Structure formats: structure tokens, C-alpha cells
């Protein structure tokens with residue numbers, strides 16, 4: 323068995339390691355008995371075996387970006403994979419491997435250096451581990467699908483400490499769960515095997531800015547346009563305060579509705595052509611500002627770095643099949659105008675690019691056509707209650723038509739059913755059956771609020 327260093331509670335290094343686990347400034351106070359800073363699969367195997375011997379439950383952390391800090395649990399062992407960041411690429415087969423601690427930007431840059439790409443998430447520092455395990459809503463979902471759809475196999479340390487490869491051919495149940503189970507997975511993924519895409523060298527961004535008062539009118543015209551778009555065009559709505567070049571929101575500005583579409587074609591000309599339904603359709607005349615420009619992934623990451631500066635966050639989301647025109651837009655507009663934090667914003671996938679109805683081959687992926695996520699952001703602890711209450715209040719009118727939640731952004735503590743609703747009822751039931759088979763002794767922590 324590999325010799326590993328275990329940082330036990332009360333010993334030197336434990337507090338620093340614990341404080342580093344959660345990216346959200348609103349880090350929960352939960353404390354594991356011990357933390358292992360794993361550097362390779364053998365450390366993970368040793369960690370799982372030691373946890374079994376000592377009767378500890380196991381929690382896992384990759385990039386630490388889960389908003390409710392789900393990897394921090396009271397008691398048991400935390401296996402921290404943030405040092406496992408190795409990336410490889412095979413040019414002949416256009417495939418890659420990634421360790422789970424690898425971050426979005428470093429991975430994409432390494433693959434793009436070879437003319438290849440992958441549907442990583444939009445934020446540069448998110449860990450591939452949690453992102454892919456929850457499904458992964460990354461770049462170009464319309465053409466490339468969820469991140470998890472671009473995974474061909476995973477290497478998993480199971481509850482007995484064995485390291486196995488799971489794919490559609492070997493351990494298909496484990497592979498099914500690894501593509502969507504999110505924080506309720508019953509194993510540790512130590513390596514992802516990925517299928518890469520050609521780099522979309524003609525990446526182009528098209529933005530319209532509208533006054534928030536025009537929200538209902540713009541949204542009522544949306545379907546007419548989005549139905550005509552190429553799958554490689556990703557339309558996203560955003561509501562928030564305008565940001566200056568320093569990335570700071572202008573506190574005096576009114577919130578606006580921004581409609582941004584990214585076209586991921588191989589030349590700027592083809593991207594512009596794919597964006598024509600936006601220019602030529604009914605969304606043009608209401609816009610107060612228009613920007614069309616070639617874009618780079620670096621620009622997109624830089625923007626995200628500014629938007630998601632480290633602060634205190636509460637985030638929640640829903641999937642819905644309710645068409646945009648009949649969604650509770652007036653409530654959303656009023657609540658956005660009333661939001662306290664200048665950085666608080668809403669993000670909307672209109673529709674979510676990859677929605678193709680039910681799919682059985684992976685746990686993630688068939689919950690709804692539209693996606694709304696709310697990000698409440700603020701600075702000081704004494705503002706927690708106000709900002710969390712705003713989030714829950716704003717989400718309320720959306721709940722009746724909600725078909726579920728996305729594992730990556732869900733506020734697991736909002737209700738007792740959030741985790742279960744990250745999958746369809748049938749898939750959730752299957753996940754529990756598989757958990758009983760693959761982790762009969764309950765070595766791994768369950769979803770947060772079901773414990």
C-alpha cells in the first residue's frame with residue numbers, strides 16, 4: 323500500500339488544507355477528521371483503504387467550486403485531488419486524459435495548442451472532476467453536448483479500494499453514474515478519458531443589450547430566432563449591472579438584459595453566417611447596444627475571472643420546459659431590480675443547446691429545455707441572511723414549472739429534495755440501486771442533504 327500523509331484534525335497543516343477546500347467565500351464550518359492531499363491514484367486507493375479500516379466515511383474534492391462546499395463534511399476523511407492535474411493528449415486518435423484536479427483553462431489551452439478543443443466550463447478555475455461528474459454545461463453544448471457526453475471512460479477507485487476502468491463496455495453501470503451523479507457518486511474518479519473536438523478557430527461573439535424593461539418583449543420574440551440557429555451557436559441571456567473594463571459592476575447603473583450568442587465555427591465568416599438569424603430577425607430593433615466581434619477563449623475566461631471574483635455566493639437553478647414567453651418574467655425583473663449585491667446576476671440558456679429529450683445512456687441530461695441560474699453575490703458575512711433570502715424568494719415563482727435542477731449550480735440546502743431532483747425520478751431510483759451494489763458498506767458520503 324502507498325504511504326500517504328494524513329493531515330489529522332488538530333495537527334499541523336490541517337487548518338490550511340481545510341481552508342483551501344472551498345472556492346466560495348462563504349465556506350461552511352464543517353470539519354472532516356482528516357484530509358489526504360493525494361498526488362496520484364495510489365494515494366487515493368490507500369486513502370479509501372485506511373478510511374475503511376478506521377470506519378471513516380469518505381468525501382472527495384477536485385477543484386472546490388461546488389457552491390455549497392459539498393466536499394466539506396463533518397467527520398470522516400476528505401480525499402483532496404486538487405494536486406492531481408496531469409493532462410495528456412493523443413493527436414492521432416484526437417483523445418486526451420485528464421486528472422480530476424485539472425482546471426478548465428489549463429486543460430483547454432493545452433489541447434488548443436494542438437488544434438483541438440473540449441467542452442470545458444466557462445469559468446477558468448473550475449475543476450474538471452466535479453464539472454464532468456455533474457454532467458458539465460460547457461462551451462458549445464449545442465454541437466458538442468454536455469461535457470460528460472465527451473467522456474469515453476473513467477478510471478475509478480471503488481469502495482473496496484480497487485482501481486477499475488469504467489466505460490460502455492466495462493462496468494457500464496459505474497460509467498452511467500459517473501456521467502451525471504454529481505456529489506452523490508460512490509467512488510473516486512482519478513482519471514477521465516476524453517474525446518476532443520476540432521478547435522473552433524472562427525469563434526465569434528454577438529451581443530445585444532436591452533433595457534430590463536424590455537425583457538418580456540424580447541423574450542416573446544426569442545423562439546422565432548433561436549429555432550433557426552445552427553447547433554454551433556449558443557444563445558445565452560444574462561441579467562445584471564453593466565461592468566466597467568476593470569470588471570467592477572457600476573453601482574449606479576440599472577440592470578440590463580444582455581443576449582449573447584457565441585458561434586463556434588471554424589472560420590469567422592462561417593460564424594457570422596451562422597449568426598445571421600440574430601441580425602436579420604426581430605431582436606435587432608429593441609437593442610440599445612450591439613457588439614459583434616471575433617472572440618478568443620482567453621477573452622471569455624478573462625471576463626469570467628472578473629465576473630466571478632471570489633466573494634460570498636448563494637446560487638440556485640432550475641430546468642423547465644415552460645416556454646420563455648410564459649415564464650414568470652415580471653417577477654424575475656422586479657427581484658433583479660431589488661437585488662442588494664451589485665454582482666448578483668441571472669444566467670439563462672434559451673434554450674439549453676443540447677436539449678434532445680430523454681437519454682438513457684448517462685445519468686445527466688434530460689431534465690428540461692430551458693435553464694435558469696441565479697447568482698447572489700455579496701461581500702460581508704452580516705449580509706448572508708438578506709442575500710440568501712433574496713435567492714430563495716426569487717426562485718419561488720419558478721418552482722411550480724421546474725422539472726429539476728443542475729448538480730453543478732444547485733442550492734442543495736434550499737429544500738430537502740434538491741439532490742434527488744438533479745436526476746429524473748427513474749434515474750434517481752437507479753442511482754440508489756447502484757449505490758447499494760457498488761458501495762454496500764456506505765464508505766462514501768451520500769448527497770449532502772439526504773444524510
Ligand SMILES: Cc1cc2nc3c(=O)[nH]c(=O)nc-3n(C[C@H](O)[C@H](O)[C@H](O)COP(=O)(O)OP(=O)(O)OC[C@H]3O[C@@H](n4cnc5c(N)ncnc54)[C@H](O)[C@@H]3O)c2cc1C
Nearest residue numbers: 384385386387388393443444445449451452453459505511
Ligand atoms: C465560478 C464558477 C463558475 C462555474 N461555471 C460553470 C460552467 O460554466 N458550467 C458548469 O457546468 N458548471 C459551472 N460551475 C459549477 C461547477 O461545474 C460545479 O460546481 C462542479 O462541481 C465544480 O467542480 P469542482 O471539481 O471544482 O468541485 P468540487 O467542489 O471539488 O467537487 C464537487 C463535488 O463533486 C464530487 N467530486 C468531485 N470530483 C470528484 C471525483 N474526482 N471523484 C468523485 N467525486 C468527485 C464530490 O462529491 C465533490 O464534493 C461553476 C462554478 C463556479 C464556482
